[in-house]
Amino acid sequence: xxxxxxxxxxxxxxxxxxxxxxxxxxxxxxxxxxxxxxxxxxxxxxxxxxxxxxxxxxxxxxxxxxxxxxxxxxxxxxxxxxxxxxxxxxxxxxxxxxxxxxxxxxxxxxxxxxxxxxxxxxxxxxxxxxxxxxxxxxxxxxxxxxxxxxxxxxxxxxxxxxxxxxxxxxxxxxxxxxxxxxxxxxxxxxxxxxxxxxxxxxxxxxxxxxxxxxxxxxxxxxxxxxxxxxxxxxxxxxxxxxxxxxxxxxxxxxxxxxxxxxxxxxxxxxxxxxxxxxxxxxxxxx
Numbered sequence: 001x002x003x004x005x006x007x008x009x010x011x012x013x014x015x016x017x018x019x020x021x022x023x024x025x026x027x028x029x030x031x032x033x034x035x036x037x038x039x040x041x042x043x044x045x046x047x048x049x050x051x052x053x054x055x056x057x058x059x060x061x062x063x064x065x066x067x068x069x070x071x072x073x074x075x076x077x078x079x080x081x082x083x084x085x086x087x088x089x090x091x092x093x094x095x096x097x098x099x100x101x102x103x104x105x106x107x108x109x110x111x112x113x114x115x116x117x118x119x120x121x122x123x124x125x126x127x128x129x130x131x132x133x134x135x136x137x138x139x140x141x142x143x144x145x146x147x148x149x150x151x152x153x154x155x156x157x158x159x160x161x162x163x164x165x166x167x168x169x170x171x172x173x174x175x176x177x178x179x180x181x182x183x184x185x186x187x188x189x190x191x192x193x194x195x196x197x198x199x200x201x202x203x204x205x206x207x208x209x210x211x212x213x214x215x216x217x218x219x220x221x222x223x224x225x226x227x228x229x230x231x232x233x234x235x236x237x238x239x240x241x242x243x244x245x246x247x248x249x250x251x252x253x254x255x256x257x258x259x260x261x262x263x264x265x266x267x268x269x270x271x272x273x274x275x276x277x278x279x280x281x282x283x284x285x286x
Contacts, residue, residue, distance in 0.1 A: 013088070014088070014089050014090075014093060016083075016088060017083035017084075017086075017088030017089025017093075018064070018083075018089055018093070018094065018097055020083045020088070021063065021064055021067040021068075021082075021083045021084065021089060021094050021097075022059075022060045022063035022064050022067075022097075023059075023062075023063035023066065023067075024063075025265075025268075026059070026063070026264070026268070027056065027059035027060060027063055029268045029271075029272075030055060030059055030151075031052055031055045031056045031059060033151070033271055033272065033275050034051055034052065034055040034151055034155065035048050035051060035052040035055075036275050036279065037151065037152055037155045037275055037278070038051040038052075038155050038158075040275075040278055040279045041152075041155050041156050041159060042159060043155070043158065043159065047112075047158065050108065050111060050112060051112065051155060051158065053108050054105065054108040054109050054111075054112060054117075054120060055120070057101050057102075057104045057105040057108055058101075058102075058105045058109070058120065058121075058123070058124040058127075060097070060098075060101040061098050061099075061101035061102040061105055061124065061128075062098075062124060062127040062128065062131065064094050064095075064097045064098035064101060065095075065098040065102075065127075065128055065131045065132075066131045067082060067083070067084055067094050068084070068091055068094040068095045068098055069131045069132060070082075070131075071084045071085070071091045071094075073192075073195040073196075073197070076194075076195050077188075077191035077192075077194065077195055078191075079191070102124070102128075105120075105121070105124060106121065109121050109124075109154075112154070112157075112158040113157065113158050113162065115154075115157045115162050116154040116155075116157035116158035116162070117154070117158075119150050119153055119154040119157060120150065120154040122146075122150060123146065123147040123150035123151070123154070124147075126142075126143040126146045126147050126150075127143055127147050129143055130143035130144070134199075135197060135199050136196070136197045136198055136199055137198075137199060137200075138199070138200050138203065139200070140181065140185075140199030140200045140201070141177075141178050141181050141182075141199075141200050144177035144178060144180055144181035145174040145175075145177040145178050145181075146174070146177070147177060148173040148174055148176050148177030148180065148271075149170045149171070149173040149174040149177065150170075150173075151173055152165040152169045152170060152173055153165055153170055166227070168223055168224065168227035169224070169278065171220075171223060172220040172221075172223045172224050172274060173220075175216040175217070175219050175220035175223070176216070176217060176220045176267065176270065176271045176274060178216040179213060179214075179215075179216040179217035179220070179249070179267045179270065180264060180267040180268070180271070181200075181201070182201055182209050182212060182213045182216070182263070182267075183213055183252065183253075183256070183263035183264040183265075183266060183267040184263075184264045184267075185199065185201040185202070185209070186201065186206060186209050186210065186213065186256055186260075186263050186264075187256065187260030187261065187263070188260075189201060189202050189205065189206045189209065190206070210253045210254075210256060210257070210263075211253070213249065213252070213253040213256075213263060214246070214249035214250045214252075214253050217245060217248075217249040217266070217267060217270040218242070218245055218246050218249055218270075220245075220270070220274055221241065221242045221245035221246075221270060221273065221274055221277070222242055224274050224277050224278065225238040225239070225241065225242050225277065237277075237280060238277070241273055241276070241277050241280075244273055245270045245273050245274070248266050248269050248270050248273070249266055249267075249270055251266065252265065252266020252267070252269075253266070
């Protein structure tokens with residue numbers, strides 16, 4: 001989970017340092033996607049706000065945990081844009097923020113129901129497990145896949161009757177998660193290897209990761225376009241959405257050679273396209 005635009009707020013004191021250390025872009029993107037999914041699934045206004053608060057708290061805890069755990073490696077790799085490395089905020093302060101955010105996540109999650117809240121907490125736990133060591137193993141992709149697959153599930157489980165989402169929605173979420181993992185790690189593969197992190201993408205190497213990156217993202221979009229009930233809108237929109245996903249994923253992988261944060265951004269854009277496809281279908285996600 002790499003830094004992209006952190007230096008801009010690196011000199012705004014502890015508050016600015018904490019803001020940048022939480023990985024604000026990914027946190028905001030995942031929170032927004034979850035909120036849109038909640039509205040599409042049928043949650044009312046208060047329900048959508050509760051899900052947004054729950055997801056945001058979880059994302060904040062994960063982002064702060066990541067920067068705290070990686071502080072020593074970030075220093076060794078010379079990542080001066082990181083707020084802990086630059087001195088904008090102390091490592092202990094970031095750890096404290098991570099624990100507090102995790103503590104807030106628990107009651108917010110359980111307020112959505114035991115099943116929905118429990119699944120969300122399991123997704124957050126998977127992300128913490130990634131930060132705490134799984135990222136350096138061959139199974140580094142698994143926490144991402146599990147967390148993204150859980151996202152539509154805890155959204156629907158919070159509805160009356162606690163319905164599970166359609167299998168193809170969860171499968172698409174897992175595929176997007178794998179793509180997000182590849183895109184997120186790609187810019188840092190060289191420095192990760194130098195500091196002893198040998199997860200799945202690091203073992204593949206940057207060239208193979210760049211070639212592989214579009215595959216799970218495009219597969220997710222194709223699955224959403226073809227699986228489940230027939231959409232209610234114009235039939236042309238599905239192939240257009242898939243074509244846009246293909247173009248975005250491929251362009252992100254190519255542009256990643258020059259701009260480090262583009263591949264992960266491409267994964268988020270494809271996820272947004274996929275959510276838009278679900279909303280357009282008019283059939284919910286269950």
